[in-house]
Amino acid sequence: MMELTRKGEYAIRGIVYLAGRPLDKVCLLSDIAAAVDVPPTFLAKIFQQFSKIGLVKSFRGTGGGFMLGRPPEKITLLEVVEAVEGPIVPNRCVAKIPDCERSNSCNVHPVWKRVQDEVRGALEAVTLKELVSEE
Amino acid sequence: MMELTRKGEYAIRGIVYLAGRPLDKVCLLSDIAAAVDVPPTFLAKIFQQFSKIGLVKSFRGTGGGFMLGRPPEKITLLEVVEAVEGPIVPNRCVAKIPDCERSNSCNVHPVWKRVQDEVRGALEAVTLKELVSEE
DNA sequence: ATAAAAAAGGATATAAACTGTCTTTTTAGG
């Protein structure tokens, strides 16, 4: 239960790698994919999603590639995960559009709300800066 | 991401309902299913899993049915969820048999460990006793 | 202009997981 998908895992690996590269240079998708051991075509889809919400900037054509959209300390793990996995929703009664008519009287509901808050909090507390391996 | 399945949701509803019934009487599966609005055949599978690990006691034949295996205050939500969904594993590097060769040097790994602990903690802190609607 | 590089977008394919149903078997009571 509650398992991150490959897509989410790949997304993190990819953007963390990018955050560890010189921030003023573009990075080839194929290089990132090779470095973090992810199928390039799959990673392409992921970075397209990143690009749409500005997490990364993309440049097409010769000399193109990807750059981080913001400084690493301004990007949280929560953003990265939600970019590709959607919102953190441990049960559908805590989704934005809740889907359970029992939620008013249900004693379990607040537990899921709590779980949601804690997970979001844990992921939001971590930025890409802290995730790049410093040595 | 991290969504409880129907099975998990049904499991909770079912056993919470059972915990709210007279504890010394057996309860028909069909009655539970009707009360919590779950497909009876599906709930049957769930209660079979409960029965195997002693969360509920089952009685076959005429006059049979289900009873709670332990007092409601001795059954945590975590047990119920893990009984049907398996262990809480937000990423496969925090599973019992970890499945990532990077986990030694990975900075993301401890985050998932933390998430796992917090979710488990939140679910373990709640027992069936607190979940039955008292009125 | 043209050719090449690189990302964007779309269609497709396979496998796995989820959500159930159906049938048969076992157990217990009357």
Next chain:
DNA sequence: CCTAAAAAGACAGTTTATATCCTTTTTTAT
């Protein structure tokens, strides 16, 4: 023996996950 009820196993439809392939668009270099 007959009936009630759970256990067990097989099966099927749907959805999600995990990719891959191909074409298009954009940009740069020659």
